[in-house]
Amino acid sequence: MTTESLTSEQIQQYNQDGYLIVRNFLNTDEVEKLYHVAIEDNMVSKNAINVNDSTGKRSKLSLWYKPGNDVYGLLTRSQQLIDSVDALLDGEATRSVATQSGGTVCHFHSKLMQKEPLVGGAWEWHQDYGYWYKNEFLLPDQMMSVMVAITDANRENGCLQVIKGSHKMGRVEHGFSGEQVGASQRYVDLALKTMELVYVELKAGDVLFFHSNILHRSEANLSDKPRWSMISCYNRTSNIGYNDSASSMSSITPIDVVPNDALLTWEAAGLSEEGADFLAKEADVSLK
Numbered sequence: 442m443t444t445e446s447l448t449s450e451q452i453q454q455y456n457q458d459g460y461l462i463v464r465n466f467l468n469t470d471e472v473e474k475l476y477h478v479a480i481e482d483n484m485v486s487k488n489a490i491n492v493n494d495s496t497g498k499r500s501k502l503s504l505w506y507k508p509g510n511d512v513y514g515l516l517t518r519s520q521q522l523i524d525s526v527d528a529l530l531d532g533e534a535t536r537s538v539a540t541q542s543g544g545t546v547c548h549f550h551s552k553l554m555q556k557e558p559l560v561g562g563a564w565e566w567h568q569d570y571g572y573w574y575k576n577e578f579l580l581p582d583q584m585m586s587v588m589v590a591i592t593d594a595n596r597e598n599g600c601l602q603v604i605k606g607s608h609k610m611g612r613v614e615h616g617f618s619g620e621q622v623g624a625s626q627r628y629v630d631l632a633l634k635t636m637e638l639v640y641v642e643l644k645a646g647d648v649l650f651f652h653s654n655i656l657h658r659s660e661a662n663l664s665d666k667p668r669w670s671m672i673s674c675y676n677r678t679s680n681i682g683y684n685d686s687a688s689s690m691s692s693i694t695p696i697d698v699v700p701n702d703a704l705l706t707w708e709a710a711g712l713s714e715e716g717a718d719f720l721a722k723e724a725d726v727s728l729k
């Protein structure tokens with residue numbers, strides 16, 4: 442794992458663009474471990490939810506709230522990742538206020554996104570805060586997502602696309618689009634008149650940090666290569682989700698941080714039955 446702190450230029454770039462890519466965040470051994478555990482993880486497949494796109498293509502995802510002692514948990518709780526998130530959340534102006542009010546970094550949820558070759562479906566344009574608003578979190582600047590590429594992600598296998606700078610629009614209206622909830626097409630079209638659409642191509646081990654209000658989507662995976670990634674979402678203790686249904690209250694529970702080498706050196710396998718509180722599709726207000 443990289444041990445370099447984010448620079449002030451990187452923080453500025455995140456605040457300006459709404460996202461930041463850190464290349465080679467994980468080294469080859471770490472990615473290999475993550476990949477092998479993930480593809481053989483019975484708990485991941487057992488708890489996978491299928492989400493259809495508007496053309497009937499199907500994506501699989503497994504979502505849990507409380508980060509555990511499994512490989513994913515050790516990564517999401519690693520000092521390096523938490524320090525990076527801590528440096529990016531809030532923006533400079535409100536940082537000291539958030540810290541004073543106990544704004545420690547918390548883990549909202551993580552999901553393993555499994556976009557299989559040829560069948561892996563698209564995700565409509567949306568803001569993650571478009572969903573999280575329904576959970577009644579009030580402060581979008583205190584929420585973000587971190588995508589860890591477990592396999593390479595590129596145009597061919599349906600990498601993430603973002604509209605650069607769109608987080609500055611604030612929350613956009615969302616409505617149903619097939620089984621998914623998507624942002625108002627009108628506002629997406631208007632954003633694209635002046636803002637750049639960026640294909641976020643990642644190599645396995647690269648990490649993308651993105652603001653809860655950035656508009657993003659991805660296309661179907663029409664290639665013969667899988668596109669697997671883990672998305673971990675973070676919050677601060679100072680931002681209460683008044684309608685957050687997760688019983689673990691992980692979104693306002695400070696993270697039990699682990700050293701960077703835990704992922705490689707601690708004995709850790711896949712998800713376990715006890716502890717991990719998986720999302721059942723019918724339980725989540727934001728998917729309804």
Ligand SMILES: O=C(O)CCC(=O)C(=O)O
Binds near residue numbers: 569599601672
């Ligand atoms: O994995 C993707 O392509 C996008 C998924 C996403 O944006 C989400 O689950 O919120």
Ligand SMILES: [Fe+2]
Binds near residue numbers: 567568569657
């Ligand atoms: Fe998203």
